[in-house]
Amino acid sequence: MARQKFLLGAKAASKDEFYTQLADIERELRYYRKHFKDKTVFCNCDDPFESNFFKYFVLNFNKLGLKKLICTCYTGSPIANSQLSLFDVVDTEDGNKPYKAIITTVYDKTGDGALDMEDIKELFKSGENKLTELEGNGDFASPECLKLMDESDIVVTNPPFSLFRKYVATLMKHKKQFLIIGNINAITYKEIFPLIMNDEIWLGNGMGRWISGFIVPASYELYGTEASINEKGERIVATNNCLWLTNLDFNKRHEEMILAKRYNSEDYPKYDNYDAIEVSKTADIPCDFKGAMGVPITFLGKYSPDQFEIIGADYSLAGPININGKNKPNPQRFYINGVRKYARIVIRNKHPEPAKEH
């Protein structure tokens, strides 16, 4: 009880407690199986007793051929887990201390013919896997968590949204392979977009509704028409604005879009303040245009580096413009006939079809 009270107090100020559902993890992770063989996976924003990332990797440990799974939590969480609790496993007076789980073996310890979280608990109790308290607060950027990061091959989690820039910078600095959940808006962050442009990181298989929703604590408002409470009593918020971000390659990333439209100057006007044409829908990219094209940011969900080159984004490319006598030296957006367009990424087709002779 004391633990629960502490946690609610500690978390009330931030809105980072959006827990990923197992079905959403499974939907994306099945595309990367080959990457995990003999690898050490680190989930560094994950309470082993609550995180479905932990659950996914621990229950698929043998199927994926993992070498090791490391999981660290920041503090406890306001979502109580019905499967296991820290007190069932380790002898501790202070249930608020963050801890780390290190898994190196997974088998049917209870001998009941099935592999489930009860086996994981028994494997902790027997000392075959290790569950120990961290020295610090479990911050992913703390020295002890960075050391664990350096020992790992692939980091997989849904990190705190409020620290997303810092989180990705840490992964890049430590040259980690990763698969993480982020918000669609993160694409346009000045710290993130250049990494996408240079093909150092890319979007996973799906965005938006591909991630069906997050489990939120009781203290969070259940907003939106699609909010629900599932059969386990978990409160789900359907966000429709998230995506997976990774630097692990997967097949779909090399599938080229079929382009049915052809260029004509009426349907594809040029911007006032940048030398590119406006393509307002990704599906309408003309197959025969050689030059620069502005497309919506959702294009990245279909982007194959084999087919297109990313030149930049409007926020850095848009030139100065005068609107109704008012100078805009750094408008950050493209304009057509004085009308501001939505956020755009600028691309070029690497092998356009020849333009039709008229």
Ligand SMILES: C[S@@+](CC[C@H](N)C(=O)[O-])C[C@H]1O[C@@H](n2cnc3c(N)ncnc32)[C@H](O)[C@@H]1O
């Ligand atoms: C979006 S939630 C996702 C939790 C879990 N990874 C999942 O997918 O279900 C982000 C988690 O990161 C934790 N967190 C916040 N700040 C952190 C930090 N500096 N270092 C590590 N974890 C942090 C939050 O407490 C929260 O549980």
